[in-house]
Amino acid sequence: MNELIIVGAGGLGREVLQYALDTFSSNSTIRIKGFLDDNVSELSNFHDKLAYEIIGNTDSYKVQEKDRFLLAVGNPNTRKMLVEKLEQRGAEFISLVHPKAYVSPSAKLGKGVIISPFATIATHSVLSDHVVLGFYAHVGHDAVIGSYGVLSPYAAVNGGTVLEELGFLGTHAVVTPNRKVGRDAQIAAGAIVYSDVPANRLALGNPAKFGPKLSALSSKSD
Ligand SMILES: CC(C)(COP(=O)(O)OP(=O)(O)OC[C@H]1O[C@@H](n2cnc3c(N)ncnc32)[C@H](O)[C@@H]1OP(=O)(O)O)[C@@H](O)C(=O)NCCC(=O)NCCS
The missing domain is CATH 2.160.10.10 (Hexapeptide repeat proteins)
Known part of the structure; x- marks a missing residue:
């Protein structure tokens, strides 16, 4: 089973989490693993406790074979930088x-x-x-x-x-x-x-x- 990682745990990241739940929940080939965010406390000010956590940052996270990534950051230049950085380490981005x-x-x-x-x-x-x-x-x-x-x-x-x-x-x-x-x-x-x-x-x-x-x-x- 592949494991989904959402890059960015801000507002867009939480939106994408819900889209992933809506889209993949009945699909047994992928499960949600968590978020990557360079601000490890990005979720801590959010009023609800989410079922998923920040599991690492984009510089040091070690990409696993079954990881699949969704990019949930709204600035196009930051998006490009993050894709290039993570793809260099073997990350595979999927579509939703x-x-x-x-x-x-x-x-x-x-x-x-x-x-x-x-x-x-x-x-x-x-x-x-x-x-x-x-x-x-x-x-x-x-x-x-x-x-x-x-x-x-x-x-x-x-x-x-x-x-x-x-x-x-x-x-x-x-x-x-x-x-x-x-x-x-x-x-x-x-x-x-x-x-x-x-x-x-x-x-x-x-x-x-x-x-x-x-x-x-x-x-x-x-
Ligand atoms: C254009 C934009 C990037 C400017 O942001 P900013 O650099 O923070 O600029 P400010 O808010 O300081 O505003 C600077 C001036 O531009 C004006 N302005 C800002 N956004 C404007 C807009 N969309 N249309 C018309 N005028 C705008 C402000 O009234 C202000 O005018 P003033 O100098 O006469 O007071 C921003 O307002 C914008 O439109 N962002 C898109 C946001 C968006 O849709 N995000 C989607 C997330 S879900």
């Missing part, structure tokens, strides 16, 4: 598609993706490796989401749009059809993007204007 998500049969999903409840993935879209979609996030037909991309709850990438590697959409952000969002760009919560977005920029407001990235997402890992 919540049973209440809709995934078109013609969509292509890479490895290590997490698809939350009520997310929708339309026809012939592509999700690259280690993409995460939050509650009700939407990927339109023929859209492409690059590696480590994060769509927060209710964010939408419309049909034909390409979000390059490390893209981030805050909650209720929208990118209109057939746009190109450059590498490592951030679309702020509630922003509506009607044009291409340059790489490494923050898009803010409606209609979105582009500027330098602000602090929150550069430092925050969840």
